[in-house]
Amino acid sequence: MISALVAFAVITDSFTSQNRIEAAESELVAAKQNYLDAVKNKSDLESAAFKYAEVVMTSPVLAPMEKYPLALALYRQTLAINPDHRQAKDQAQLIVDIYAGLGKEPTEFDLSKIK
Numbered sequence: 629m630i631s632a633l634v635a636f637a638v639i640t641d642s643f644t645s646q647n648r649i650e651a652a653e654s655e656l657v658a659a660k661q662n663y664l665d666a667v668k669n670k671s672d673l674e675s676a677a678f679k680y681a682e683v684v685m686t687s688p689v690l691a692p693m694e695k696y697p698l699a700l701a702l703y704r705q706t707l708a709i710n711p712d713h714r715q716a717k718d719q720a721q722l723i724v725d726i727y728a729g730l731g732k733e734p735t736e737f738d739l740s741k742i743k
Contacts, residue, residue, distance in 0.1 A: 674709040677702050678716055685719065696723050697737035705739060 681702035684695050703720035706713050727734045 670709055674706055674713070677705045677709070678713065681706065681716070681719065692726075693735070696726065697735040699723060700734055701737035701739050 681699045684690060684699045684702065687695060690698075700720055700723045703716045703723070706716040707720065710716075724734055
């Protein structure tokens with residue numbers, strides 16, 4: 629009788645262990661997919677922020693006091709996502725230099741206003 633109980637306990641423990649292994653594997657697969665989705669979404673956000681900044685900077689309908697703060701905030705958002713984005717670095721520096729040439733500090737733009 630005791631050996632039957634021991635065998636039952638071993639079998640039950642084996643099933644429990646197998647279930648835990650399968651659950652952990654499922655969690656890993658889900659986490660990998662979430663990571664890949666996040667990387668893709670981050671890349672999409674980087675591209676969209678940079679594109680928006682470029683459109684703002686080249687817009688003939690926006691005055692400099694409108695376009696520079698918004699574009700600078702968007703270039704900085706791009707750089708927050710990808711610090712190695714060469715064009716965003718260059719354009720952000722150009723705007724900072726324009727402000728410096730005017731003897732002013734760059735005006736901040738709150739990107740949370742963008743819906």
